[in-house]
Amino acid sequence: MAGFILKRLLQAIFVVLAVTLIVSFAIRLSGDPAIMLTGAGSVTEQDLQNIRKALGLDRPFAVQYLGFLKGIFVGDFGRSFMGGTPVSLLISKALPATLLLAFTSLLTSIVLSVPLGIYAAVNRGRWPDQLVRVISLVGLSFPNFWLAIMMVLFFSITLGLLPPSGMEGPESFIMPALTMAIILTATNVRLVRTSMLETLSQQYIMVARSKGLKDRVVLYKHALRNSAIPLVTYIGLQFGGLIGGIVIVERVFNWPGMGTLAFDAISARDYPVLQGSITVLALFIVLINLLVDIAYGLIDPRIRTE
Amino acid sequence: MATVQAARSTRWRFRSFELIVGVLLTGGMTLAVLFSSVLFPDGGESMDLMARLIPPFESPAHILGTDPLGRDVLARVIVGGKISLMVGVLSVIGAVILGTLVGLVAGYYRGVAEILLMRFADIQLALPFILIAIMFLAILGTGIDKVIFFMIVAQWVQYARLVRGSVLALRDREFILSARAIGVGNLRIIFQHILPNVLGPIVILMTLNVANNILLESSLTFLGLGVDPLIPSWGGMLADGRTYLQSAWWVSVFPGLAIMFTVLGLNLLGDWLRDYLDPTGQTSK
Amino acid sequence: AGTVTVAVALDPGSWDPIDTFIVDWASAATNIFDGLTSRGPDMKLKPGLATSWEFLDNNSRIRFKLRENVKFHNGEPFNAAAVKFTFDRLLGEEGKKGPQQSNYNAIERVEVVDDNTVDFIMKQPDPVLLTKLAGYGGMIVPPKYIQEKGDEYFNTHPVGTGPFKFVEYNPKISLSLEAFPEHWGGAPKIDKLVFRMIAEANTQIAELQAGRIDIATLIPFGLAPTVEKSSNLNLVSITGPTTVALRLNTKNGITKDVNVRKAMIMGIDRDAIIKAVLLGHAKPIASFQADLSFGYDPNLKPVPFDLAKAKQILKDAGVPAGAPVKIDFRGNDATFREVAQAAAGYLQALGLKPSLQPYETPVLLNDIIPNGKTGEAWHNAWGGWTFDYDNTAYLMYHSGEKWNPYDNDPKLNTLLEKQRSIYDVKEREKILHEIGRYVADQALEIPLYNQNTIYGVNKRLQNFDPPADRRFRFTDVTVN
Amino acid sequence: MSGETVKHVPVGEPLLSVRSLSVEFGSAEGAFRAVKNVSFDVQPGKTLAVVGESGSGKSVTSLAIMRLTDYTGGRISSGEVLFRPSKGQALDLVHAADTSLRSIRGNEIAMIFQEPMTSLNPVFTVGNQIAETLVLHEGLSAREALARAEALLEKVRLPDAKKLLDRYPHQLSGGMRQRVMIAMALACNPKLLIADEPTTALDVTIQAQILNIIRDLQQEMGTAVIFITHDMGVVAEMADDVVVMWKGEKVEEAPVREIFAAPKHPYTRALLSAVPRLGSMTGQPLPKRTPVIVIEDGAPKEVGETHVQDTADYAKPILQVDKMTTRFDVGKTFFGRVTHRVHAVEEVSFDIYPGETLALVGESGSGKSTIGRTLQQLIEPTGGTVRFDGHDMGSMSSAERRRLKQEIQYIFQDPFASLDPRHTIGFSVAEPIVVHNLLQDRKAIDRRVQELLDQVGLLPQHAKRYPHEFSGGQRQRVCIARALASNPKLIIADESVSALDVSIQAQIVNLLMELQQQKDLSYLFITHDMAVVEKISHRVAVMYLGQIVEIGTRQAVFENPQHSYTRKLLAAVPIADPARERAKRLIEGEIPSAVRPVGQEPLIHRMREVEPGHWVAIEADLLRGAA
Ligand SMILES: Nc1ncnc2c1ncn2[C@@H]1O[C@H](COP(=O)(O)OP(=O)(O)OP(=O)(O)O)[C@@H](O)[C@H]1O
Numbered sequence A: 001m002a003g004f005i006l007k008r009l010l011q012a013i014f015v016v017l018a019v020t021l022i023v024s025f026a027i028r029l030s031g032d033p034a035i036m037l038t039g040a041g042s043v044t045e046q047d048l049q050n051i052r053k054a055l056g057l058d059r060p061f062a063v064q065y066l067g068f069l070k071g072i073f074v075g076d077f078g079r080s081f082m083g084g085t086p087v088s089l090l091i092s093k094a095l096p097a098t099l100l101l102a103f104t105s106l107l108t109s110i111v112l113s114v115p116l117g118i119y120a121a122v123n124r125g126r127w128p129d130q131l132v133r134v135i136s137l138v139g140l141s142f143p144n145f146w147l148a149i150m151m152v153l154f155f156s157i158t159l160g161l162l163p164p165s166g167m168e169g170p171e172s173f174i175m176p177a178l179t180m181a182i183i184l185t186a187t188n189v190r191l192v193r194t195s196m197l198e199t200l201s202q203q204y205i206m207v208a209r210s211k212g213l214k215d216r217v218v219l220y221k222h223a224l225r226n227s228a229i230p231l232v233t234y235i236g237l238q239f240g241g242l243i244g245g246i247v248i249v250e251r252v253f254n255w256p257g258m259g260t261l262a263f264d265a266i267s268a269r270d271y272p273v274l275q276g277s278i279t280v281l282a283l284f285i286v287l288i289n290l291l292v293d294i295a296y297g298l299i300d301p302r303i304r305t306e
Numbered sequence B: 001m002a003t004v005q006a007a008r009s010t011r012w013r014f015r016s017f018e019l020i021v022g023v024l025l026t027g028g029m030t031l032a033v034l035f036s037s038v039l040f041p042d043g044g045e046s047m048d049l050m051a052r053l054i055p056p057f058e059s060p061a062h063i064l065g066t067d068p069l070g071r072d073v074l075a076r077v078i079v080g081g082k083i084s085l086m087v088g089v090l091s092v093i094g095a096v097i098l099g100t101l102v103g104l105v106a107g108y109y110r111g112v113a114e115i116l117l118m119r120f121a122d123i124q125l126a127l128p129f130i131l132i133a134i135m136f137l138a139i140l141g142t143g144i145d146k147v148i149f150f151m152i153v154a155q156w157v158q159y160a161r162l163v164r165g166s167v168l169a170l171r172d173r174e175f176i177l178s179a180r181a182i183g184v185g186n187l188r189i190i191f192q193h194i195l196p197n198v199l200g201p202i203v204i205l206m207t208l209n210v211a212n213n214i215l216l217e218s219s220l221t222f223l224g225l226g227v228d229p230l231i232p233s234w235g236g237m238l239a240d241g242r243t244y245l246q247s248a249w250w251v252s253v254f255p256g257l258a259i260m261f262t263v264l265g266l267n268l269l270g271d272w273l274r275d276y277l278d279p280t281g282q283t284s285k
Numbered sequence C: 001a002g003t004v005t006v007a008v009a010l011d012p013g014s015w016d017p018i019d020t021f022i023v024d025w026a027s028a029a030t031n032i033f034d035g036l037t038s039r040g041p042d043m044k045l046k047p048g049l050a051t052s053w054e055f056l057d058n059n060s061r062i063r064f065k066l067r068e069n070v071k072f073h074n075g076e077p078f079n080a081a082a083v084k085f086t087f088d089r090l091l092g093e094e095g096k097k098g099p100q101q102s103n104y105n106a107i108e109r110v111e112v113v114d115d116n117t118v119d120f121i122m123k124q125p126d127p128v129l130l131t132k133l134a135g136y137g138g139m140i141v142p143p144k145y146i147q148e149k150g151d152e153y154f155n156t157h158p159v160g161t162g163p164f165k166f167v168e169y170n171p172k173i174s175l176s177l178e179a180f181p182e183h184w185g186g187a188p189k190i191d192k193l194v195f196r197m198i199a200e201a202n203t204q205i206a207e208l209q210a211g212r213i214d215i216a217t218l219i220p221f222g223l224a225p226t227v228e229k230s231s232n233l234n235l236v237s238i239t240g241p242t243t244v245a246l247r248l249n250t251k252n253g254i255t256k257d258v259n260v261r262k263a264m265i266m267g268i269d270r271d272a273i274i275k276a277v278l279l280g281h282a283k284p285i286a287s288f289q290a291d292l293s294f295g296y297d298p299n300l301k302p303v304p305f306d307l308a309k310a311k312q313i314l315k316d317a318g319v320p321a322g323a324p325v326k327i328d329f330r331g332n333d334a335t336f337r338e339v340a341q342a343a344a345g346y347l348q349a350l351g352l353k354p355s356l357q358p359y360e361t362p363v364l365l366n367d368i369i370p371n372g373k374t375g376e377a378w379h380n381a382w383g384g385w386t387f388d389y390d391n392t393a394y395l396m397y398h399s400g401e402k403w404n405p406y407d408n409d410p411k412l413n414t415l416l417e418k419q420r421s422i423y424d425v426k427e428r429e430k431i432l433h434e435i436g437r438y439v440a441d442q443a444l445e446i447p448l449y450n451q452n453t454i455y456g457v458n459k460r461l462q463n464f465d466p467p468a469d470r471r472f473r474f475t476d477v478t479v480n
Numbered sequence D: 001m002s003g004e005t006v007k008h009v010p011v012g013e014p015l016l017s018v019r020s021l022s023v024e025f026g027s028a029e030g031a032f033r034a035v036k037n038v039s040f041d042v043q044p045g046k047t048l049a050v051v052g053e054s055g056s057g058k059s060v061t062s063l064a065i066m067r068l069t070d071y072t073g074g075r076i077s078s079g080e081v082l083f084r085p086s087k088g089q090a091l092d093l094v095h096a097a098d099t100s101l102r103s104i105r106g107n108e109i110a111m112i113f114q115e116p117m118t119s120l121n122p123v124f125t126v127g128n129q130i131a132e133t134l135v136l137h138e139g140l141s142a143r144e145a146l147a148r149a150e151a152l153l154e155k156v157r158l159p160d161a162k163k164l165l166d167r168y169p170h171q172l173s174g175g176m177r178q179r180v181m182i183a184m185a186l187a188c189n190p191k192l193l194i195a196d197e198p199t200t201a202l203d204v205t206i207q208a209q210i211l212n213i214i215r216d217l218q219q220e221m222g223t224a225v226i227f228i229t230h231d232m233g234v235v236a237e238m239a240d241d242v243v244v245m246w247k248g249e250k251v252e253e254a255p256v257r258e259i260f261a262a263p264k265h266p267y268t269r270a271l272l273s274a275v276p277r278l279g280s281m282t283g284q285p286l287p288k289r290t291p292v293i294v295i296e297d298g299a300p301k302e303v304g305e306t307h308v309q310d311t312a313d314y315a316k317p318i319l320q321v322d323k324m325t326t327r328f329d330v331g332k333t334f335f336g337r338v339t340h341r342v343h344a345v346e347e348v349s350f351d352i353y354p355g356e357t358l359a360l361v362g363e364s365g366s367g368k369s370t371i372g373r374t375l376q377q378l379i380e381p382t383g384g385t386v387r388f389d390g391h392d393m394g395s396m397s398s399a400e401r402r403r404l405k406q407e408i409q410y411i412f413q414d415p416f417a418s419l420d421p422r423h424t425i426g427f428s429v430a431e432p433i434v435v436h437n438l439l440q441d442r443k444a445i446d447r448r449v450q451e452l453l454d455q456v457g458l459l460p461q462h463a464k465r466y467p468h469e470f471s472g473g474q475r476q477r478v479c480i481a482r483a484l485a486s487n488p489k490l491i492i493a494d495e496s497v498s499a500l501d502v503s504i505q506a507q508i509v510n511l512l513m514e515l516q517q518q519k520d521l522s523y524l525f526i527t528h529d530m531a532v533v534e535k536i537s538h539r540v541a542v543m544y545l546g547q548i549v550e551i552g553t554r555q556a557v558f559e560n561p562q563h564s565y566t567r568k569l570l571a572a573v574p575i576a577d578p579a580r581e582r583a584k585r586l587i588e589g590e591i592p593s594a595v596r597p598v599g600q601e602p603l604i605h606r607m608r609e610v611e612p613g614h615w616v617a618i619e620a621d622l623l624r625g626a627a
């Protein structure tokens, strides 16, 4: 186990390094922050040079990149080109917001998709099954910003129940989390259903029933844990997609998270913020995947001993 | 024998629901899209600024109403299917072909190809998709071709992973061993024995991704990185219609419904196809 | 008493006046800082921290009398030293790092005459200097505070002489201010002023409808009717500084031909677009400036829409049917997305084959336009914040400017340079008129419209005088 | 299932009374009746064996008794299942309410299933799974339940019971798992135990142990047992009474001796005729095929002829294996260094002659399949030489090696798993012809496929069907046809008949022998079933832990077994003769593992010739090696 974690950590470092390299390089291909900072006015090349120098962009790419790497190790991601706020400060505010939202969404999706998936599997081929499958697909048919706006119109404007945007209290989480959860649920329901069907046909389920256990115990104790592996794997994979998709949800709900931070940084070509935020996001995604691998072992002892 | 019969008849009924509804939805949509140039010779481009935002079912000339520029929503939904389906289908096909080949090679031959693939996959998974899309399109510029290209680049790894996983599970299966025992060569094993057996999950992922990619175009438009708004597309219409959700719901709801029916149809067809591809009839899991 | 909440789209990141050019900065910071001059909601220039000024030494020295007994929020006195410090900083090393310096390059230095008098020594004439002193970079900052706390601290903890003082700043979320009762113009009537950064228009409207903000500043015209219909909201639509044009590529494609360009101008029914797409919240223009702008020529009329004639001209020019016209535009401008489609509809009616290419704004502004990679036409929206045609025309038409990737017209260059050296108002205006006519004659762009500034405002706001340039002052506003 | 009916059953009546039970699957119109009007009684403390071929409805009947068919999409369409619980009145389980059913399941009636590997939930500890029942039915606290679980594990003679409680199923061997399963079933002292083929998946020696345990516990606790099996040997050893099922119906019911002595129904007779009986070949030097009775159109019919298999030609071996060794690397350190190896095959030597069948016997994991797979070039050997037709395989070019795959064919244990489910069997049978380019013309290939199908007793139209559309026996015929397609000289049959019903098994064995006679085929026949080996083989090699411990003619090895392991193997085979005394054979312990740390090589034992051609390992060596 220790060896396994060590190996995965080494891989993780490699992945995060590769990600930082790709991002640092690509963002530099996409535009010059000096021009971004000067806006629409009349600027001379000299003005631009001055700004580049002030931002340290006059150095060769390798030097800039190494400097960035060095910074990472001491937890210093540099300062934003816009306003000079330390990137680490920006991230330390945005990261919890995003992680909270991401986990709430995942949790919501699990809470929705597990019972639905089990229900569909138990009723396989009958109308409840078809209904669940069809409904779950609706979530795939509208883009998340659209669902989000609709939800705001309904819950905030028509009913006046929830705040339309911002991160204020627990009620602020409901709509953003639901928006993302609906989309995740579409695929998760299928997944739960499939692996549940697989599990339910196993002999140990019949054995559990032959012991006189209640259906609920059979389904949620004996079957669910065995079906959880594919779900957990997928959730690990989803996390990356979730973080990607969070950009839009954060924007609609004006959520002060990493998506907003990174998106604004791209728009402004704010290299340090972008590099910093994508690095941290990548780190988290990798970490989540690592946790997923460890969770495997907890869920399924067969994997633990390998 | 009777069992097989009984099992098959229930399966057939189950399948036919999916097949009929799937074909009706997908086929209807495809036909409408294919014949859109006959149905709407103007390509949904005719603009009438004086007839903007007519609600649906009010004017016989505009059954589904008009958009803010006075263009016929029905025409644009039908014509828009062309681009949306093209984006969705081409990107998926491209990614499937690339990903499947890599996955087969990596899973079957293992070695360097596999290591490279897995590291690739790790990196790709660690990159927040939309953000990378924004950067990618900022560098390359926007355009349908680029959006498709990007989606292929971004998604092939999914298929490669999936295929690799299936191949790993398959390669030690007895029928592969028995083919090898007979003297069947590697290429034939890969394409005759392994590929047909991994198609099922690929089909399912494909149908899900078509939806995903149609919507991605929409998200890109939302973020200001869409494609030419003159060319109608479902995603573009949804994104543009967001300003009118309170005043003119029909502008975005109808393209959304079009996506929904297509997604539903494709998924049902996908489920059916997966079952069909599997002659053992272990019905839709 | 009470709190007013305003939604702005962007967070400038720094509240230091010399670091930014973002309008949203000004929407908020105008309440924190004062300049030597200021502009009212009617865009007329007024005294600010300077009570009067006079031009000396053949206009190369401008003497300002400063307002007395003015204090910064931290208690530091406002005086000539503060003015000198402000401009030394703007024109020196610190200013180099930001975008504002280049606007003020005409100033050689600032000299302290006495505690309440300063002289601006000019390097070269700048006819719009007084306007610029009301601009972002000219905001007066506290010398002691900055020297003590450092620039970085100042970025996120701004101190000025304005009617509201800084309370709290949550990057990307909000900026909170409270009334500064000792303000020289009198204490504000509300206690608190909050600016929330909300980038998405639909979200701003939703917050406005929910009564959680009082002013929404980001309203695509498509959403205007929604605001209008809400019982608790007012839609404010006032003439603003922003003009929108489709600039034309004079080097390549069919737009190389001046007659083709003219035909395109003639073939687009801009009145119809203004009426239908912009719902009347705009005015037609004949040159790339608003009617508030100095240099505006009321005699220059927009080319009237005439499809038949335009078609004829195109035919005479030998343009084949279906000739491509590619229009590059900012992809995130929801309103213009519709305008562009409408314009394209007209071009199509002319027998051309228009296509629209959305770009991420930085890419369009930093790469496509300056490097001459545009199609036949490109979207140019111009803020014209100085309300002086010079600020537009020079950048748009002088050769070598980044907004002018294609044209190099010696006559235009001469005219543009000439007006920059004259202080004589009448004379300058004449030249600016001439430039306007010449550009129209050359059909360098399709002038589309002067777009209104629109706000959604909660009806509970009283005495709110909406400014065209979005630089709100909430001194007199009350809420109920 | 509403309206709980309570019937009064007088004392002394049967514990369980199944009355005209019918079970259906599928929807009402296309319903398929898996069990038709079956009735039988189970007396307290007695064992009722239910026998019948695969698919005859045995499992469905047993599930229906506990009404577990509800969960498989089945429906009890008629009949009643009267059960007399220890407290209260007799109850018709068919109409019992869910709550009373649940209080009976696992408490009054318990069940053991066929596959010990999949009967235990892999993600919960053994202790947890046993205790669960106790907590549920006896209301014990978790701690008490665990203590009881430990006692139960001891009862089924599992060593180290306390530690076992915290183990997960995958950490146990098949035999241990089945014992855990038994412990779990017996946890609440059920009145009735239903054992559905509880030993089919196990090795013979383990099977013998499990049967012993069940019998002992039954006596100790007075439990009645319904024992489902298709192995007549097991029936003979276990049952008091026997119910024979055929196509969903009960065709015969009688005390066990009566069934064996005087079977009445044709199917029972067919079944008994096909049962290979160990010792039936005693005194005969060569294998012999004998006719089998099959039921065709409801009537018994004898197929096949008697023929002595005098096909072997001992002039020159076709295959010579010399000191072949195959090992697998398993444990690896973090840096990829191998720490453990499976010594699957160690210095094994034997020859096979044209027309001869060499049987390779031994228990699971002894390395039989590894030998076969190495010969078929599916695995690279670690050492030793193999000559085919005099040519050294190690020095062959790749083209020659490919050709060898045509001359040697392999038939796998599971015919279903070894056919690609996505291709028709016509495709599969044609594949060797195509890949070895034996025929080019499409038509000629089709003709050849038809011919092959015909040879193995299948119909031409079968070519278009998919594997799942065949029965197990038919599938194995397909595999044989496929093997024959390339005109091989040697066929390696790896447990090729183990998964089949006895009557089908007998037919396939006959088919193989017939083909051997026609085509002069050599067989390497891998199996653990001693009875089949006796019937088919010319010579026998017994494997233990990767080495051959005894090799010789069949007659020599069976009639004069020298090695203790060979004897143990023979003794563990259940004898299909209830008249024989039910000896309590003491076979204890598990087979040691072939996994060894790197550097710790197993000892290669020496062989001695006890009679001409009959070699036996010197046991002293072996014991030292295993220790
Ligand atoms: N869930 C089910 N759905 C449909 N048919 C079923 C189902 N379970 C069993 N059957 C059918 O019922 C018949 C009897 O099956 P059953 O499992 O009882 O046979 P069996 O005698 O136990 O055979 P085996 O020895 O192979 O275990 C078979 O034809 C089988 O295909």
Ligand SMILES: Nc1ncnc2c1ncn2[C@@H]1O[C@H](COP(=O)(O)OP(=O)(O)OP(=O)(O)O)[C@@H](O)[C@H]1O
Residues within 6 Å of the ligand: D328, D329, D330, D342, D343, D344, D362, D363, D364, D365, D366, D367, D368, D369, D370, D371, D528, D594
């Ligand atoms: N690919 C492999 N990797 C590691 N170990 C293996 C591999 N194949 C077989 N083994 C091990 O080699 C030993 C011999 O296996 P083999 O399959 O030859 O046994 P067998 O006698 O055929 O048993 P069975 O009757 O169960 O088929 C076993 O311990 C097995 O676990």
Ligand SMILES: [Mg+2]
Residues within 6 Å of the ligand: D058, D059, D060, D196
């Ligand atoms: Mg069975």
Ligand SMILES: [Mg+2]
Residues within 6 Å of the ligand: D368, D369, D370, D494, D495
């Ligand atoms: Mg084997």
